[in-house]
Amino acid sequence: MSTTSPTTDRDALPDVPDVENASTEDRLYADKYTDHEDSHLGVKVAGFCTDKCDTDDCVAVCPADVWRVEGDDEVPTIAYENCLECGSCRFACPHNNVAWEYPERGAGVSYKYG
Numbered sequence: 001m002s003t004t005s006p007t008t009d010r011d012a013l014p015d016v017p018d019v020e021n022a023s024t025e026d027r028l029y030a031d032k033y034t035d036h037e038d039s040h041l042g043v044k045v046a047g048f049c050t051d052k053c054d055t056d057d058c059v060a061v062c063p064a065d066v067w068r069v070e071g072d073d074e075v076p077t078i079a080y081e082n083c084l085e086c087g088s089c090r091f092a093c094p095h096n097n098v099a100w101e102y103p104e105r106g107a108g109v110s111y112k113y114g
Contacts, residue, residue: 039080041066041089042099049075049097057092 043049059067059076064084067076090098 039078040101040103041078041080041083043075044097044099046075048095052095053093053097055094057094058089058098061088061092063088 056067056069056076059069063086064082066079066082066084067089068079069076085102087100090096090100
């Protein structure tokens with residue numbers, strides 16, 4: 001009869017380094033944006049935002065705070081230099097009023113964290 005002890009799950013785990021994960025905000029600051037001087041974002045019909053939209057879904061879904069409403073009944077302002085190019089704004093707009101294109105080749109966001 002063998003008297004060897006069984007291997008526990010804890011013995012099978014690899015060594016985990018003691019690393020502090022960067023916050024989302026720190027990761028956003030690490031992204032690099034190459035400006036091409038023209039915004040790749042916009043609204044198709046500005047009056048539509050002020051007349052028909054009361055939910056500002058483009059503002060609500062943007063992870064980088066690119067879209068902002070700074071007053072009552074205004075068209076959202078766009079800080080396109082902060083854009084992560086995720087496209088969430090165009091899919092969130094229930095009125096299909098977001099004009100969105102990829103930036104020109106060689107411009108746009110470069111990610112440090114994959």
